[in-house]
Amino acid sequence: MRRASAFLLVLAGVALAGCGGGGGGGGSAPYVSVQFTIDWPARSRALDAPTAALSAIVTFVGVGRGGADVIASVDRPDGTSSASQSVTTTSAARSGHAELRVLYYAERGGRGDVVARAGALITIGTSGSLYGLDGSLLGKLSYSSDIRAVSVAPGQQLLVGETRDLLCHATDANGTLLAIAEGSVFWDVVAGAERVACTQAGSATGVSSGTSYITASVNGLVSAPEAVTVPPVVVRIDQRNPSVVTGGSVALTATVSGAVNTAVTWSVSGGGTILPSGAFAAGDTTGTFTVTATSCVDPSQSDSVELTINLPSSVIVYTNDFEAAVGAEWSRPRATQSPSGRRFLGEFADDTVTLVLDGLPRHSSLRVAFDLYIILGWDGLQDDYQGAPVGPDVWWLKLAGSDVLRTTFANNNFAQSYPGSYPGAAYPRRTGAVEVDTLGYLFGQQYPLDAVYRIDLVVPHSGQAADLEFGAVLQGVRDETWGLDNLTVQANP
Numbered sequence: 001m002r003r004a005s006a007f008l009l010v011l012a013g014v015a016l017a018g019c020g021g022g023g024g025g026g027g028s029a030p031y032v033s034v035q036f037t038i039d040w041p042a043r044s045r046a047l048d049a050p051t052a053a054l055s056a057i058v059t060f061v062g063v064g065r066g067g068a069d070v071i072a073s074v075d076r077p078d079g080t081s082s083a084s085q086s087v088t089t090t091s092a093a094r095s096g097h098a099e100l101r102v103l104y105y106a107e108r109g110g111r112g113d114v115v116a117r118a119g120a121l122i123t124i125g126t127s128g129s130l131y132g133l134d135g136s137l138l139g140k141l142s143y144s145s146d147i148r149a150v151s152v153a154p155g156q157q158l159l160v161g162e163t164r165d166l167l168c169h170a171t172d173a174n175g176t177l178l179a180i181a182e183g184s185v186f187w188d189v190v191a192g193a194e195r196v197a198c199t200q201a202g203s204a205t206g207v208s209s210g211t212s213y214i215t216a217s218v219n220g221l222v223s224a225p226e227a228v229t230v231p232p233v234v235v236r237i238d239q240r241n242p243s244v245v246t247g248g249s250v251a252l253t254a255t256v257s258g259a260v261n262t263a264v265t266w267s268v269s270g271g272g273t274i275l276p277s278g279a280f281a282a283g284d285t286t287g288t289f290t291v292t293a294t295s296c297v298d299p300s301q302s303d304s305v306e307l308t309i310n311l312p313s314s315v316i317v318y319t320n321d322f323e324a325a326v327g328a329e330w331s332r333p334r335a336t337q338s339p340s341g342r343r344f345l346g347e348f349a350d351d352t353v354t355l356v357l358d359g360l361p362r363h364s365s366l367r368v369a370f371d372l373y374i375i376l377g378w379d380g381l382q383d384d385y386q387g388a389p390v391g392p393d394v395w396w397l398k399l400a401g402s403d404v405l406r407t408t409f410a411n412n413n414f415a416q417s418y419p420g421s422y423p424g425a426a427y428p429r430r431t432g433a434v435e436v437d438t439l440g441y442l443f444g445q446q447y448p449l450d451a452v453y454r455i456d457l458v459v460p461h462s463g464q465a466a467d468l469e470f471g472a473v474l475q476g477v478r479d480e481t482w483g484l485d486n487l488t489v490q491a492n493p
Contacts (some may be wrong), residue, residue: 005331029253032059032128040076040083043067053104061099063124064091075108095126102179118179119167121153138483147180152226154416158196158206160233161260161298166202168216168223186217189226208229208298210256228235233258233298243308244282245493246362252278254293254303264293271309272448282309283361311493315361318489320345329356336483338439338450344373346483352471353484360464364489366406368397368468369456370487374433375441376449378480379411381417381426393480394422397457400470404459411449411480418453456491 106112153167194213326333437448
């Protein structure tokens with residue numbers, strides 16, 4: 001086995017101008033530049049020995065802006081004599097915990113074989129000084145063949161499926177950190193091999209959640225076992241209370257921590273189907289169903305949420321104030337203007353008028369609201385007057401051929417069925433009218449005689465089409481008529 005040897009690497013920090021120095025205050029961690037010195041030993045004739053190195057790459061892992069590495073590439077000065085070389089990183093490093101890795105290469109510019117390496121988990125102080133995780137000031141990486149102690153760097157973690165080189169420390173009698181020749185460290189998993197797989201060269205892979213204990217040996221010196229942990233795989237569905245309407249869809253996503261592979265499989269207890277992407281398509285059934293995301297890398301880990309399927313919200317499917325031209329949805333698209341200037345659908349007498357609606361959204365009922373104009377001599381429940389037949393004057397609204405409202409109205413001094421139904425109910429004339437004698441119609445060209453009723457009804461219905469039929473049994477247009485205005489049809493969940 002080759003003896004391990006090392007370079008001297010003196011590390012110090014210099015605060016980046018404007019980013020704060022050693023100590024104090026709250027807020028985010030300051031960024032600092034790091035200054036260090038490499039002591040290159042005299043060149044060796046052995047091409048694979050550390051003393052043959054012509055360059056070094058010094059990396060502070062993940063502490064640059066945006067999570068980038070802070071890297072310094074250093075070429076050895078010309079010549080074969082020993083040399084001391086000061087370097088300052090051109091990029092700033094965030095103060096706090098960091099991983100330091102140093103690789104020495106056989107050729108300039110970080111090319112060729114790696115002939116030695118060093119590594120440590122460190123702390124970058126706010127003034128730029130470098131410390132060990134125990135708070136002690138980090139010493140120097142020294143060129144020495146007198147390795148007295150070896151230890152696996154504490155606090156190392158691997159995600160499930162992650163592979164990377166482990167870090168170990170070699171120190172001399174003074175506790176100085178040494179850079180070790182490539183191939184001089186041998187690794188062994190002494191407990192928990194089912195958690196971490198590790199080659200003799202120190203390439204480790206997280207296999208399953210838990211803790212392994214690993215040793216490193218250099219020149220016959222074996223470290224104490226050190227814990228290398230694989231954190232648990234955790235699955236969390238991002239949408240905690242998802243909901244969707246019948247026939248609709250919703251995109252679900254899941255976050256997986258603790259593993260390189262973040263893929264999940266989706267399942268649902270009912271109510272619809274879910275694609276591998278997490279897109280859920282609801283069926284026609286309302287209710288609450290369980291959606292589960294299961295980790296692909298560790299099927300024992302999953303997360304579930306309750307997904308609610310509702311009927312759609314109320315939607316206005318038709319509205320018309322009849323100020324513009326009347327469309328073909330009406331069987332009798334006729335509009336007129338009252339003497340007072342109101343434009344409405346009508347006038348109608350002993351007529352039936354149908355509104356046809358198609359392509360309705362999913363719903364359980366329809367709300368039908370409109371103004372009903374009752375014009376001139378409506379006689380309500382009265383059958384005859386002075387021996388002449390005058391009524392009853394019946395008005396109705398049907399949906400799909402079935403009565404929604406069948407009643408009578410009276411402007412003359414007779415009883416009417418509204419707001420009740422016909423036959424059966426009896427109320428004084430004009431009961432429930434919201435306006436009286438406001439449309440400008442005159443009976444016998446002398447007496448105002450009209451009324452406006454606001455009709456608002458909710459009818460069970462679920463089909464995609466609806467035929468609303470409005471009609472009356474009256475004596476004729478010269479004596480009594482009716483019309484519609486401000487009509488709205490709403491589909492309810």
